[in-house]
Amino acid sequence: MQIKLTSVGKRYNYEWIFRNLSYEFVSGKAYAILGHNGSGKSTLLSLLSGFQLLSEGEIAYSIGGKPLLVEQVYHHLSLAAPYQDLLEELTLEEMIQFHTRFKGLRSITAQQLPDVLQLQKAKHKLVRDFSSGMRQRLKLGLAIYSDTPFLLLDEPTTNLDQAGVAWYLEHLAQNRKDRLVIIGSNVPHEYNFCDEQLPINQFHYTSPNRKSSLLK
Numbered sequence: 001m002q003i004k005l006t007s008v009g010k011r012y013n014y015e016w017i018f019r020n021l022s023y024e025f026v027s028g029k030a031y032a033i034l035g036h037n038g039s040g041k042s043t044l045l046s047l048l049s050g051f052q053l054l055s056e057g058e059i060a061y062s063i064g065g066k067p068l069l070v071e072q073v074y075h076h077l078s079l080a081a082p083y084q085d086l087l088e089e090l091t092l093e094e095m096i097q098f099h100t101r102f103k104g105l106r107s108i109t110a111q112q113l114p115d116v117l118q119l120q121k122a123k124h125k126l127v128r129d130f131s132s133g134m135r136q137r138l139k140l141g142l143a144i145y146s147d148t149p150f151l152l153l154d155e156p157t158t159n160l161d162q163a164g165v166a167w168y169l170e171h172l173a174q175n176r177k178d179r180l181v182i183i184g185s186n187v188p189h190e191y192n193f194c195d196e197q198l199p200i201n202q203f204h205y206t207s208p209n210r211k212s213s214l215l216k
């Protein structure tokens with residue numbers, strides 16, 4: 001999987017979040033998108049996932065050397081993010097069954113996943129009754145263990161305790177080979193292992209006065 005950005009910019013209404021972003025992401029590497037709160041990390045991740053439209057520029061995707069339409073990216077993508085919903089009315093076991101109808105798992109079976117998540121005791125518990133750390137582990141486990149070449153993780157250790165952070169680092173390390181991994185973060189322990197760091201601030205649009213930053 002390869003993603004090439006050429007002069008990409010995104011604005012909401014009249015506010016440019018970033019502009020002139022040219023970059024190339026390739027499989028086999030892990031990338032950290034860095035920046036303070038509100039700097040545009042989640043915005044960039046959602047552009048990369050194809051969930052949001054660009055305001056300017058181009059994003060080209062390819063897989064195995066063949067071009068991939070943006071509409072097809074979600075087939076090859078797994079995602080864990082704070083704004084992602086879980087199905088509250090399902091039990092853990094049902095949630096895993098539901099997920100695997102759309103995305104198969106890599107290296108383990110659906111029956112093994114609760115053990116891998118260290119949530120075996122919660123197999124029959126409704127997701128709505130999960131603690132925030134359990135929810136985060138479930139989101140991460142479904143993303144990391146989905147059989148996809150493109151893994152996007154936004155703020156992956158949100159709500160995790162020390163053991164949860166260690167779990168995340170271990171399971172991601174075991175499942176990142178040959179994948180493109182992109183992490184949005186401002187917490188060093190969740191991205192220290194990444195091969196590349198991309199501070200979003202360097203693409204912030206700065207203008208001498210606010211008027212000239214308005215869209216012409």
Ligand SMILES: Nc1ncnc2c1ncn2[C@@H]1O[C@H](COP(=O)(O)OP(=O)(O)OP(=O)(O)O)[C@@H](O)[C@H]1O
Nearest residue numbers: 012013017035036037038039040041042043044184
């Ligand atoms: N749908 C939207 N409409 C208008 N403005 C938006 C929208 N989504 C995000 N923004 C603005 O874009 C900017 C970047 O937001 P974004 O969520 O990408 O930042 P972030 O770096 O991920 O922040 P955090 O670390 O707090 O999660 C912020 O100023 C935010 O208010």
